[in-house]
Amino acid sequence: MKLNYFELLSPEPVYIQNAGGILSPKLKDIARIGINTYQYYLAVLLMDLKTYFTVNGQEKHFEALSEEEKNRINIFDLLTMDNASTALLQNALNFFIEEDIVYSAAHNGFLINKNIPDEKINQTADKYTFTGIITKESYPLICDLISQRNYIKSDRPEDLSKVKSKKASEIMKKLQKGREKKSNRSKADKNLELGNIISAVANKSQSLNIINIWELTIYQLWDCFSRLSNNSIYDIEAMSVAAWGNKDNYFDAAAWFKGLDTV
Numbered sequence: 001m002k003l004n005y006f007e008l009l010s011p012e013p014v015y016i017q018n019a020g021g022i023l024s025p026k027l028k029d030i031a032r033i034g035i036n037t038y039q040y041y042l043a044v045l046l047m048d049l050k051t052y053f054t055v056n057g058q059e060k061h062f063e064a065l066s067e068e069e070k071n072r073i074n075i076f077d078l079l080t081m082d083n084a085s086t087a088l089l090q091n092a093l094n095f096f097i098e099e100d101i102v103y104s105a106a107h108n109g110f111l112i113n114k115n116i117p118d119e120k121i122n123q124t125a126d127k128y129t130f131t132g133i134i135t136k137e138s139y140p141l142i143c144d145l146i147s148q149r150n151y152i153k154s155d156r157p158e159d160l161s162k163v164k165s166k167k168a169s170e171i172m173k174k175l176q177k178g179r180e181k182k183s184n185r186s187k188a189d190k191n192l193e194l195g196n197i198i199s200a201v202a203n204k205s206q207s208l209n210i211i212n213i214w215e216l217t218i219y220q221l222w223d224c225f226s227r228l229s230n231n232s233i234y235d236i237e238a239m240s241v242a243a244w245g246n247k248d249n250y251f252d253a254a255a256w257f258k259g260l261d262t263v
Contacts (some may be wrong), residue, residue: 001141003148008219013098014149018132019142020112021098024149024217027198031214033095035194041092042150044079045143052078076136080108093134096146101134109135151222201225 007014013021030038052075053062062070079085086103090110093101099112112132134142147153190196201224202210208224216224 001145003145008148008151009223011217011220014145016142016145018112019097019134019138020101020132022142022145022149023096023098024219025095026215026217027221028214029095030194030218038095041095042147042152044088044092045096045146046152047075047079049073049075049078074136076139093142096149097142099131104133107133107135109133149217149219151219197221197225201228204228 003014008024011024011026013023015021025038049070050059050062053059065073079089080103090101090103093110097112101110101112103109104111110133111130112134113130198213198221199210201221202208202213205213205224205228208216213221
């Protein structure tokens with residue numbers, strides 16, 4: 001389910017039937033819980049099987065599993081096997097979803113309600129009326145939507161257990177391996193750390209500053225950064241063509257407002 005550009009930019013929740021409103025958190029909300037906690041929540045929601053086994057010191061055990069065994073294991077089931085990881089996942093979902101989220105072992109899922117008293121949020125879910133539920137079947141979709149609203153392209157592997165065609169399954173396995181190799185080669189760019197991007201946008205923008213920038217959602221911040229970057233390139237090209245011309249005698253005057261996915 002791909003959200004459109006308007007939905008991604010909007011500060012309002014994107015409502016999904018039986019799953020509540022998916023938020024794009026504001027920078028002030030991220031500051032409230034701390035950048036490390038925010039990144040931790042995202043890491044949990046983006047976690048795949050290999051990462052789960054690795055962080056639990058069981059990488060060799062994972063490698064020893066057959067492909068068939070790996071395909072039968074579900075990351076949602078693993079994360080809800082013990083109280084600690086269940087509580088962590090519940091906290092992460094509560095941060096990115098408008099409604100209150102409470103895990104119910106009886107339903108094997110996270111039940112959704114609009115108004116659970118704060119002091120009851122970690123208690124049994126059976127006493128309240130719920131409007132939806134996040135199960136292992138809907139969990140990948142919820143994680144993907146949260147990723148989109150946080151300006152993240154999810155690399156979560158497809159659920160191969162649902163693929164009936166043997167040929168299609170083989171193709172998807174090759175794609176997953178390719179993504180994994182690409183991910184291993186990439187290194188974090190310190191220039192793109194969130195704190196640095198906030199500072200850069202606040203000092204480059206003509207309307208934003210270090211005081212009011214905290215009202216932006218995380219998606220709006222990254223979108224603003226991309227626009228500022230593209231417009232800087234546009235301005236340089238415009239001045240160059242105006243002064244010296246170019247070999248094609250052509251300048252795209254509409255480039256400044258073209259979609260970010262087309263420039």
